[in-house]
Amino acid sequence: MSNPGRPQPRSQPRGQARKEHILAVALKIFAENGYRGASIAEIAEGCGLSQPGLLHHFPTKADLLTAVLEYRDRLDAEKFHVDDPTPGTAALRHYVNIVEHNAHLPGLVKLFAIVTSEAAVNPAHPARDWAVGRYEKLIGGLAANLRLGVEDGSIRADVDTTAVARLVFSMMDGLQLQWLLNPDRVDMPGLFRTFIDELTTEITTPDR
Amino acid sequence: MSNPGRPQPRSQPRGQARKEHILAVALKIFAENGYRGASIAEIAEGCGLSQPGLLHHFPTKADLLTAVLEYRDRLDAEKFHVDDPTPGTAALRHYVNIVEHNAHLPGLVKLFAIVTSEAAVNPAHPARDWAVGRYEKLIGGLAANLRLGVEDGSIRADVDTTAVARLVFSMMDGLQLQWLLNPDRVDMPGLFRTFIDELTTEITTPDR
DNA sequence: CCTACCGATCGGTAGG
């Protein structure tokens, strides 16, 4: 972004690319095994590194998981502009697009599913704060967009925007589990779209 | 039930009570740590047994998890009569009651949440078949009850009963995660009831 | 002094 022509070709290039490779490998192994089930030895092997070589970049296993989650959150925020205001029911349609996109990324869906569940059942989980904060951001952001719709009159004034936002992300998370267990028979994006369409009808101000 | 006065006071009493105690202790530890994160040594200690003593009753860790899940399924089936036909939208209200009941049993909610997620992300998980079969039974059962409602005219004929059933259990599972992460601020039964009420209105045959 | 690692091993615990 703020990088002109081709200046310092090695400010952080080597180490940064190596770190991103580690994060990609770690994502996959954490995604299929969870935090405790994943071993840093297996992640290191997948990177062509020794275990201490891996721990040079991320001092502990918990640090590595946290880095993977923050990295993915940052990529998604850039890709989906989640912080941009999207007033009214357009915000709901935005999440239909995200679910359709996720249907091509089972690894990412698995990571968020397993880590969220682990954090939910274990208060001492290293990603507990991440999981709690993620729902706060997602729900707060969608609720704020829905409130913009209430203010411009497109959404009924009696709608509990936080409750609606909670239902939206509950449906998203629940459908992911059924889809991961049975990808051939569960049309995750189609079911989510059906839900969002009905929800949109329900909360939209009647035309007369 | 079929036991008169006080006959055979030791047909299965000692071993059965011991086994049920083990299952209760194992449920709690599997629920908070998942399958791999739970250790049979910790479960044995919680039972006042040695590790080999525990393995006398359940030969492997996978056998113990399976026994816990089957035990809970059996108790719930007896309590909630899940196999009884409940035509139409009464079947939906039935699940509102179950969610209200579950709100007092966080340990049970945790067990199902973590095991389902683990099975969803890992095809080799010992509870994979349990998780797939559980959704098949839940969705098949609810869809069958909704079809009875279509047949008696109380539910609109164009409703995709399997899709509706999938949405219901997705919402149930997703709300559980948010509730476990934030029990004070997430009114799981209230949000689920809201969803079911709107869904009921949506699929019910119009009065005219 | 920095980075990016290595081979070997630490104390404990896994399922059986």
Place this chain on the structure above:
DNA sequence: CCTACCGATCGGTAGG
């Protein structure tokens, strides 16, 4: 149901 163990593997760190 016990004590006594096994092959292997866990996350993390030593010196170089």
